[in-house]
Amino acid sequence: MFGHTAAFANGHMFMGTFGEEVILRLDEGARTELLRQPGTSIFEPMKGRPMREYVVVPRAWRDRVDKARPWVARSLAWVKTLAPKKKATTKKPRKR
Numbered sequence: 589m590f591g592h593t594a595a596f597a598n599g600h601m602f603m604g605t606f607g608e609e610v611i612l613r614l615d616e617g618a619r620t621e622l623l624r625q626p627g628t629s630i631f632e633p634m635k636g637r638p639m640r641e642y643v644v645v646p647r648a649w650r651d652r653v654d655k656a657r658p659w660v661a662r663s664l665a666w667v668k669t670l671a672p673k674k675k676a677t678t679k680k681p682r683k684r
Contacts, residue, residue, distance in 0.1 A: 592604060592605045592606050592607070593605045595664075597664055597667045597668050598667065598668060598670060598671075598672040598673065599672055599673030599674075599675070600613070600667045600670050600673060601613060601667075602660075602663045602664050602666070602667035603660055603663055603664070606631070606633060608647070609631070609644050609645070609647075610644070610645040610649075610650070610656070611631045611639075611642045611643065611644055611645065612642065612643055612645060612659055612660065612662075612663040613641050613642050613663055613666070613667060614641065614642075614643055614659075614662065614663055614666060615666045618659075618662050618663075618666065619641070619643055622643050622659060623643060625646060626646065627646030627647060627648055627649075628643055628644060628645065628646055629643070629644045630642070630643060630644075631643060631644050645659065
């Protein structure tokens with residue numbers, strides 16, 4: 589996603605990187621809970637353009653897999669509840 593590493597389930601991104609940031613897609617309750625942690629924020633790939641379902645994980649957690657792992661699991665579990673994305677169909681050019 590955005591030229592960076594991302595993880596998907598049923599066609600939905602649940603986790604990814606953006607530069608040096610790690611982002612997770614979470615339901616509203618989990619987002620609210622995680623955003624109480626110091627160093628978190630709503631993900632904004634471009635200033636003023638938030639992706640409201642995604643939260644930036646604290647940088648301090650990079651060396652604390654024990655802190656990040658449960659949140660990654662929550663993200664994956666929630667995304668798995670979403671309906672699978674339909675694959676885009678490509679239109680064949682019309683013959684003349």
